[in-house]
Amino acid sequence: MIKELYKPGSYPNLAPPKGTVGFYGWTKSNLFSSLSNSLLTIFSFILLYFLIDGIIGWFFLDAVFDADSKIECRKIDSGACWAVITRRVGQFIYGFYPDAERWRIDIVFIGLFFASAPLLYPDLPLRRWLLWFSGFYPFIAFILINGGLFGLVSIEINLFGGFMLTLIIGVSGIVCSLPLGIMLALGRQSKLTVVRSISVCFIEFMRGVPLITLLFVASSMLNYFMPPGTNFSILVRVIIMFTFFAAAYIAEVIRGGIQAIPKGQYEAAESLGMTYWQTTRFITLPQAMKISIPGIVNTFIGLYKDTTLVIVIGLLDPLGIGRAALADTKWNGLSTETYLFVALFFFVSCFAMSRYSLWLENKLNTDHR
Amino acid sequence: MVTNKKNNSSKPVIEIKEMHKWFGNFHVLKNITLKVNQGERIVICGPSGSGKSTLIRCINRLEVHQQGDIIVNDIELSGDLKNLEAIRREVGMVFQSFNLFPHLSVLENCTLAPIWVRGLPKKEAEEMAMELLTKVKIPEQALKFPGQLSGGQQQRVAIARSLCMEPKIMLFDEPTSALDPEMIKEVLDTMIELAESGMTMLVVTHEMGFAKKVADSIIFMDEGEIIEQNNPKTFFNNPENERTKLFLSQILNH
Numbered sequence: 001m002i003k004e005l006y007k008p009g010s011y012p013n014l015a016p017p018k019g020t021v022g023f024y025g026w027t028k029s030n031l032f033s034s035l036s037n038s039l040l041t042i043f044s045f046i047l048l049y050f051l052i053d054g055i056i057g058w059f060f061l062d063a064v065f066d067a068d069s070k071i072e073c074r075k076i077d078s079g080a081c082w083a084v085i086t087r088r089v090g091q092f093i094y095g096f097y098p099d100a101e102r103w104r105i106d107i108v109f110i111g112l113f114f115a116s117a118p119l120l121y122p123d124l125p126l127r128r129w130l131l132w133f134s135g136f137y138p139f140i141a142f143i144l145i146n147g148g149l150f151g152l153v154s155i156e157i158n159l160f161g162g163f164m165l166t167l168i169i170g171v172s173g174i175v176c177s178l179p180l181g182i183m184l185a186l187g188r189q190s191k192l193t194v195v196r197s198i199s200v201c202f203i204e205f206m207r208g209v210p211l212i213t214l215l216f217v218a219s220s221m222l223n224y225f226m227p228p229g230t231n232f233s234i235l236v237r238v239i240i241m242f243t244f245f246a247a248a249y250i251a252e253v254i255r256g257g258i259q260a261i262p263k264g265q266y267e268a269a270e271s272l273g274m275t276y277w278q279t280t281r282f283i284t285l286p287q288a289m290k291i292s293i294p295g296i297v298n299t300f301i302g303l304y305k306d307t308t309l310v311i312v313i314g315l316l317d318p319l320g321i322g323r324a325a326l327a328d329t330k331w332n333g334l335s336t337e338t339y340l341f342v343a344l345f346f347f348v349s350c351f352a353m354s355r356y357s358l359w360l361e362n363k364l365n366t367d368h369r
Numbered sequence: 370m371v372t373n374k375k376n377n378s379s380k381p382v383i384e385i386k387e388m389h390k391w392f393g394n395f396h397v398l399k400n401i402t403l404k405v406n407q408g409e410r411i412v413i414c415g416p417s418g419s420g421k422s423t424l425i426r427c428i429n430r431l432e433v434h435q436q437g438d439i440i441v442n443d444i445e446l447s448g449d450l451k452n453l454e455a456i457r458r459e460v461g462m463v464f465q466s467f468n469l470f471p472h473l474s475v476l477e478n479c480t481l482a483p484i485w486v487r488g489l490p491k492k493e494a495e496e497m498a499m500e501l502l503t504k505v506k507i508p509e510q511a512l513k514f515p516g517q518l519s520g521g522q523q524q525r526v527a528i529a530r531s532l533c534m535e536p537k538i539m540l541f542d543e544p545t546s547a548l549d550p551e552m553i554k555e556v557l558d559t560m561i562e563l564a565e566s567g568m569t570m571l572v573v574t575h576e577m578g579f580a581k582k583v584a585d586s587i588i589f590m591d592e593g594e595i596i597e598q599n600n601p602k603t604f605f606n607n608p609e610n611e612r613t614k615l616f617l618s619q620i621l622n623h
Contacts, residue, residue, distance in 0.1 A: 267431050268468035268527075272482035272534060273457035282481055286472050366472055366514040 069330040084331040085341050091321050092341075095161020101153060104144045105164055111137055112171065120356065138175075157235050161316035163345060168235070170304040170349075173242035177303070178296070180243060181250025185288075186280065188255055199251070206248035212309055214241040219313035238310055246303040253295035257288030290364045297357035301350045308346075318342045382407050382538060382569055383428060388437030390420075390427060397423050398434070399593040405538075410570045412580040415590035416616060421573045424590070425540045428571070429460045442537060458486065461531030465543040467523045469515035475502070475526050476511040479533045487534065494533070501529040505559050521552030525559050532563075539563065541572040575620060581605065589613045 019025055032038040062079025065086055073081035085092065094102050115137035118130035145168065148154035160168070187199030206214075218237040261284060269279040289296075311320045322338040325331050331338075383405040390398040397420045405411060413421045426432040427439060430446055430453055439446040441456045470478050479498035483489045489497070502508045505525040507518075515523055524544055531539060541560065545553045557579050564570055564583040574580065580587055580601060587604045589597045589612075597610045608614050 262466075262468075264464060264466050264468035265470065268462075268464065268470070269482075270431060271429055271457060271460070271462040272530070273454055273486040274482060275454075278485050282473075282485070283470055287470075290472065364472070366516055 070332065070334055080337050081334055082337060082341075084325055084334045084337055088321070088325050091325070092162045092318055094164050095316055095321065096159040097155060097161070097164065098153075098159070101147070101155060104147070104152065108141045108144050109167075111141060112167070157233050158314075160235065162318055162321050165310070165315060165317050166304070166307050166345075169239055169242055169307045169310065172239045173246055173303050173307075174300050176239070176243040177246035177250055177299075180247035181296075182254060182285065182289075184247060184251035185254035185258060188251060189258060202244075203248045203251050206244050207252070211241075211245050211306055212312060214245055215309060215313050217241070234313070234315070238313070238315070242303055242307070245306075246299055249299045249302075250296055253292045253299060254288055256295065257290075257292035258284060260291050261287050290361070293357050293361050293364075297353055301353055304350060304353070305346055318345060380407070381405055382442055383571075384438075384440040385428075386438045386440075388427065388434050388439060390423060390432065390434045390436075397593050398427070401437070401595060403588070403595065403598075405569060405571065407537075408567045408569055409585050410564050410568075410583050411572070411586055411588060412584040413571065413573045413588045413590060414575060414577075414580070414616075415588075415596075418592075419590040420593040421588075421590045422542050425462075425542060425571050425573055428538075428540060429457055429462055431462075458534060459536055460538045460540060461534055461536035462540045463524070463527050463531055463542065463544050465546050467515070467520075467527045467547075469523055469527055469530070471515050474512050474514055475507075475518070478515065478526060479530045482530075483533050498529070498533055501532050502526070504532075504562070505529045506555075519552060520548045521555045524548065524552075524556045528556075528559055528563070538569045538571070541570065541574065543573050543575075545574065545576060577605070577621065589616065591616075 019028065031041045058079045060079075062077045063082055064073045064076045064079065065082045067073045067076060067081065067083040070081055070084070073083055090099070090102070094105055097105060111133075114130065115134040118124050118127045119134055121127075124130065143149050143152065145160075146155065184199050184203055187195045188203065190196045190199070215238060218241040219234060265283055265287070266279060269283045274282070308317050308319045310317055311323075316324065319339075319342055322342050326333075326335055326338055381404040383403070385401050385403040388398060388401045389396070401424060413424065415421050423432055427434050427446075428441060434446075442459050444452050444456055444459075446452065446456060469475075470481070473481065476495065476498055479502065480491065480494040483494040483497065484491055499508055499511065502511055505528055507522055507525055507529075510518055510522060510526070515526065518526065528544075544560070545556050548556060553576070557576060560570075560572070560579065561583055570583075572579070572584075584601050586598055586600055588595055589604070589608075589610070591612055597604070597608060597613045599609070603609075604613070605617065608617060
């Protein structure tokens with residue numbers, strides 16, 4: 001009898017029906033699944049063609065990359081006049097930092113790359129040694145940028161500007177706000193009433209006030225609150241405000257992460273005899289931070305873009321440099337090119353952060369669901 | 370059946386005297402008095418909500434009792450943090466939902482507390498963890514994450530993790546209730562082996578086969594009280610209390 005001959009598990013693995021997988025299958029199910037969808041696909045492709053054709057023409061093919069003024073640009077070709085950028089690229093990067101000293105900023109940029117690499121990529125070779133460099137980097141960068149030591153010429157802060165300024169405020173703010181945010185999140189969950197109250201007040205105040213107000217406070221009022229004789233530079237005051245502001249948001253994001261950890265995790269750690277700080281360090285924070293990555297990076301991206309607000313207290317970030325360029329009679333009216341360029345700079349930085357966070361989330365994923 | 374000879378000779382390792390506990394206004398544990406001797410294996414059963422989990426969670430102070438005394442290994446459970454840490458080092462616990470640390474590998478789950486709480490060198494802790502993982506028959510999974518294991522395997526890792534602290538007493542809070550039927554046996558086998566090695570065990574479970582096989586005594590609880598405590602033979606064949614009879618008829622006759 002056939003039934004007795006059949007061995008369970010011997011049924012062969014068959015190939016899927018033709019036309020359901022591969023390029024043909026994908027195209028058919030995603031682009032041409034019905035008559036109306038096919039028409040829509042064709043219509044979209046035609047639209048895309050004209051759009052891309054126009055964009056490439058304006059951006060590259062018909063664009064002018066070097067000229068003395070807007071009028072000359074228009075004489076040469078009809079596309080974008082990138083000369084406003086190329087003629088002032090130094091200002092966009094370094095602000096009004098003296099030409100002869102710009103090498104110092106270049107070193108700071110290159111150093112930033114090597115200092116951040118071991119922090120961002122845990123599997124890097126020689127990570128231990130690079131971490132030492134990361135630790136010293138802020139001091140090196142401070143001395144190089146500010147000058148006044150080791151024979152370096154001291155540079156006035158009102159000469160800082162451009163992408164350099166964005167990076168100084170953005171990176172300092174990001175680096176300082178994360179630990180402060182973690183401490184505030186833990187403080188808000190603390191059983192100690194005083195610690196909890198201080199954390200709650202700080203978080204609620206910082207979140208309840210517009211950043212721009214804090215910047216005005218930083219520029220005009222902060223020195224009144226300090227003991228007499230202390231005189232922070234405006235840049236340090238601005239960085240402190242960005243740090244406080246972002247830390248409050250990060251604290252709330254991490255608190256969400258902490259609250260998402262099942263109670264059983266704490267019970268298991270407690271029953272193994274672990275103390276509060278051991279549980280926090282090995283159990284709570286690693287899991288809470290992993291859950292909070294999207295929210296934390298979201299806050300970082302927000303902080304980074306908000307650095308453009310320093311324009312209101314007279315610091316010239318790329319946007320400010322752009323406005324200064326547009327005020328020049330030679331380049332009057334080239335706002336599209338200028339703002340697109342600044343937007344591109346911010347987009348590249350923020351997109352990189354967003355991709356990094358996706359990569360990190362993937363790497364830390366141990367759920368295997 | 371496993372027998373235990375030094376039952377009545379030694380001093381109790383756990384002594385609970387007239388203990389009461391409330392959740393807010395709700396009286397969950399009422400006048401609990403219980404002695405557990407070194408090497409004794411006690412199974413606690415009862416309907417849900419009877420306070421059996423709460424009782425064993427009081428022993429390592431995951432729940433705080435409000436009245437009466439709990440003395441574990443000559444140390445009295447009180448608000449004193451030093452006492453608490455000392456007791457938690459002596460008492461291991463296995464949970465219904467495993468509670469493994471999902472972001473750490475199986476091996477790291479087992480070595481974390483020995484390294485940081487007991488101060489063992491990393492190498493020694495890893496050797497001991499591998500030994501215990503071999504005992505629960507999953508040494509080959511040591512480098513995987515908990516999420517990659519089956520429920521039964523996870524629970525055996527949880528048992529190994531507790532044993533890595535070299536506890537004198539093990540508490541089991543419904544260790545097989547969250548498992549598929551096919552996996553219950555492998556966890557029970559591990560627990561039987563542990564019982565045979567002379568570990569003092571308090572087990573909250575509905576696995577009556579396990580109770581018959583390894584328990585020195587069985588406690589039946591209902592509405593926060595210990596209704597009956599007896600050896601397995603008497604408990605199953607002629608229970609003293611009517612409520613116990615009803616409970617047994619409900620869980621054994623289907």
